[in-house]
Amino acid sequence: MRKTQRFKRSIKPKKSVQINGKVDDHDEEEEEYVKAAAAAAAASMILQLPCKLKPTSSVIRANHFKKPQIPKSPSSSSSSSSSIISFEKYSILSSDFFQIDALDLAPRLLGKFLRRDNVVLQITEVEAYRPNDSACHGRFGITARTAPVFGPGGHAYVYLCYGLHTMLNIVADKEGVGAAVLIRSCAPVSGLETIQQRRGQKTEKPVLLAGPGKVGQALGISTDWSSHPLYTPGGLEVVDGPEPEKILIGPRVGIEYASPEHVSALWRFAVADSPWISAPKNTLRLP
8 A cells, every 4th residue: 555933033122113003011121221221331232032922914724723634745834825825736636546446546535635616625534445345335236326336436426324424435446347435534624614504513623524424414415426527627526635644544434244354354544643533543553
């Protein structure tokens, strides 16, 4: 598998600094001190006093909350304006990217972006489902429900779990193979208010997007999105993104019905050190 700072300011003694319309008391005291020293014929000197200033310009965050711990790239930074620039430099992935074995595609999807309208999510957790896999929907063959999973890689396969939860999968491999990667969790990048409204949950914590049904709900998709090409502009897109520094692996979740070899297969992948991962987390480990 492939892998507040403090501002120390040198202050000239005869100038006062205004912060938010108020004169800094440190500067006034410094000016009086220098005048007194000059009157006493003391040697002139320049003092440097620590001035605990907060930046006056507001930091704009893309999602208006603490930036999630997601894979770092050389261009990423703590401000969301930088995040926006960093995101916009990436392009939509081509169809060829997806037409590989699901087990290879799954870890490669970590760090990539899902975009629909004003909502952008970064993929933090996935599971691979392969042909001849007793946990894969492809095991039923081609039906009205599973037909999209047999399409060419790069299309969406969306199904309902328990008739309630909308689960987004990205079809892998060549047409007719019947393999896909389930998107289990994401980190929000933009469109927080829309995400919260769709989820019916006003929180900024990982519970907002840690789980496959939550991802589908946050994107506002339904089973009608099955067979949608994710490599074309408009609608739902998969956009390139930074590779994670470290990846966790573990067995997939909720497939007790599958054969023992597939239950224990380490085909679940997650971004290490990210809080945006679904339960259970104790089954994940470094390779």
